[in-house]
Amino acid sequence: MDPARTNPERRHGDLALIRRLLREARPLRLRLVGLALLSALAAPLALLAPVPFQVTVDHVLGKRPLPDGLAALLPEAWEAPDTLLWVMAGLTVLGTLLLQLQQIAAWYARTWVGERLVLGLRARLFGHLQRLSLAFHDAGGTARSVHHVQSDATCIEAVVVQGLVRISTMLLTVVVLVAATARIDGPLTLVGLLGAPALLLLTRLYRRRLRSGWKAAHEHMGEAMAVVQESLAAVRVVKAFGQEERERRRYIERARASQEAVLKAVGTHAGFDLLVGLVVGLVGAALLVVGAQRVEANAITMGQLILVLGYLALLFGPLREIGTKAADLQRAFASADRCFELLDRTPEAPDRPDALPLVRARGEIAFEGVSFGYDPLRPILRDVTLALPAGSRVGIAGPTGSGKSTLLGLLFRFHEPTAGRVLLDGRPLPDYRLQDLRAQFAFVLQDSVLFSTTIAENIAYGRPEATSAEIEAAARAANAHDFIVRQPRGYDSEVGERGVKLSGGERQRIALARAFLKDAPILILDEPTSAIDTATEAGVLEALERLMRGRTTFMIAHRLGTLSGCDVRLEIADGRVTRVV
Secondary structure, three states, X not given: OOHHHOOOOOOOOHXXXXXXXXXXXXXXXXXXXXXXXXXXXXXXXXXXXXXXXXXXXXXXXXXOOOOHHHHHHXXXXXXXXXXXXXXXXXXXXHHHHHHHHHHHHHHHHHHHHHHHHHHHHHHHHHHHHHHOOHHHHHHHOHHHHHHHHHOHHHHHHHHHHHHHXXXXXXXXXXXXXXXXXXXXXXXXHHHHOOHHHHHHHHHHHHHHHHHHHHHHHHHHHHHHHHHHHHHHHOHHHHHHOOOHHHHHHHHHHHHHHHHHHXXXXXXXXXXXXXHHHHHHHHHHHHHHHHHHXXXXXXXXXXXXXXXXXHHHHHHHHHHHHHHHHHHHHHHHHHHHHHHHHHHOOOOOOOOOOOOEOOOOOOOOEEEEEEEEOOOOOOOOEXXXXXXXXXXXXXXXXXXXXXXXXXXXXXXXXXXXXXXXXXXXXXXXXXHEOHHHHHOOEEEEOOOOOOOOOEHHHHHHHHOOOOOHHHHHHHHHHOOOHHHHHOOOOHHHOEOOHHHOOOOHHHHHHHHHHHHHHHOOOEEEEEOOOOOOOHHHHHHHXXXXXXXXXXXXXXXXXXXXXXXXXXXXXXXXXXXEEEEEO
């Protein structure tokens, strides 16, 4: 059974997602507090914005005396109407400038904190993906995993920064504006707040639909990306068979499904925004009517009405944005749900609490009644029992799909036996720390895997701390030094994606150098010469002979005849392993 699926997938509630995202954001909590305080400055600045207009209407044009509080703040010479008008104009410019500076600073801080949060979650997702089983990756595909890291991880910025911090700031602004408005005129304040329950109700009604809509859209996006990744990875095959148009149509089919899902989610969101706008418009109309009646009844002055309407206009923005943000959060929650479904999957073969360290194994390996199958009802290997002494050369032959690679995958603990056990130096493999166990193996595959970096870094992949001298010594041992120094930049030459800038024989010798440098006690050779020409094969075989000395070596081939130099020859057929003398 795939260990990644031992935890059932489940839909998380909104509060549970928020709590988990906040835990992810804990390393930046002080930055978040600073961002919240900086954002909170918007509330007092919003209070100042309409004041110059109220003073102008009531005390410049209306000739009313200044309130005692304002008169105490201004020099007596500034209270003359003409001078006061210029003072209010200056305050308008100053208030606008301060608000703009606050918004720029908050925007920069939100961007900085948001990017750091996204990077942290992306790194955690990427690290966790690498610890999940091969069965998970085989079932899900690369593109889905890339979509989790690149797209879904942005949910933490959307929820914590754009959601919680922004909504908290807007709620504070709402409270401040409501309190200021209530001091001027209570009835108008009540009218302005009539829209709040309606907005909350709309958010509750649309929340589930928005969440499910965006989650479906993300699923379809991942499927479309899978087609692109698969086609580009096999671009040589696509071109050789002339199937470019077929792959384009396949992508369009998946992308259209993604487009339809996005449009459906956007339509739902647009319907929500329309109803929010309608609520705001109705409340605004009610304010005009009631406000005019209050002025006619001399309950408030014209300047006070302008001030109240200014505050309530500022209030509508946060109220509307709170409703919109609540809807936007459902899109982010859909991504967060996918992120935590992934993080909740149990990593492959977790170490036991009492797992032992392993510096260097002798290389003695035993299989005791081992059976394995991805489906327990259809085993690939059946009751395998073998005892292989340290330093032996073991040849394994069998047709494609017979279980040769699966047998060796059990040594790496890529899979766990469904029955029996595998031992190294007399101890079951789970007794050792997984990282230490895998450090005991070096391998050379039929299709050598190189990374898009330099030759030196590819050779040192198993030992990143290796010196230049050690890297060169390994390359010489693999008969690779001569062709490396002929490259434009020698050991610092880039090999291209999957080593495309090198020939097959050159890639194979780089892989051999990597194995020499790692100097592991157990060596896996999966038909290392089958994909190279005869002229290159002699140099590779010579290097292989040096590499195998003193190591327990497993050699995989399709035919027993190619394994004549092995101490032990095994043949796999129908899941059974037989020893050939």
